[in-house]
Amino acid sequence: MKKTILTITVLVFLSGFFAISTAFKVIDTQKEAAPEDMLTIPDSVNAVLKNKCFDCHHTGSKSMKAKMKLKIDKLPMLSKKKLISKLDNIAESVEKKDMPPKKFLKKYPEHALTDAESKILIDWANNAADALMK
């Protein structure tokens, strides 16, 4: 008898725990999913970001300055305001040819953006920022 009660208690406890943890999981995924809706990165854009920008602009980068300005891997986690700001900055700095930095390109010319790549980035960043403004 005692054993059955114990088993039932354990079972109830376990199922309760399971229910709570899945509930939290649902909340968690919702939290992560919401911002992703704000920002879609098409493959063409992703390729340029990955090949030309990511080396400096990601969380594990050695360049503190580049990291402080933009962490591409963190873009989906940003608030709407931050995202608008970052996207506007991407469009502006590519347009003005401030990015990639000229000094950096002297050493790593393969990171230069072609005109087509610049256009892909600028158009995407402008459109995405405008979409968020609505």
Added chain:
Amino acid sequence: MKRKILIAIVFIFVIMQFIPSGRPDNNPVPEKDLLDAIDVPGEVATILKATCYDCHSQQVTYPWYSYVAPISFLVSRDVREGRKKLDFGHWADLSKRKQIKALDEISEEIESGEMPMKIYPIMHPDAKLTDAQRQQLMDWCESCSDQILN
């Protein structure tokens, strides 16, 4: 020998005064200035005026030493570059998107301590921000940005 060096230094200093520093003029347009265009809480407005407006506006007050070379070169450059980055004097000309970016970057610069420039409070003690004032500015950036978005 010492005297010759001294004379040379004085000579260079005097000649320097004739090199134009390209000091940017103030061209204020009242309705375009941030503080006229939108409602900014009094305390925040005071901080902005004391800590930012001497470079980032059309209401720059040039102290006497900013007319003396070589300091004049530095001040002129700071105002020129400051306005290029952000000019509160032309706030109303910015698109909503650019305003949101500006507010985000202001907040970032204040948080990281990049702004106000370290050299500025030396001659402008009022511009030395306390942590509470920094927070106040950052909170204002946040709420101002929310207002623009909504």
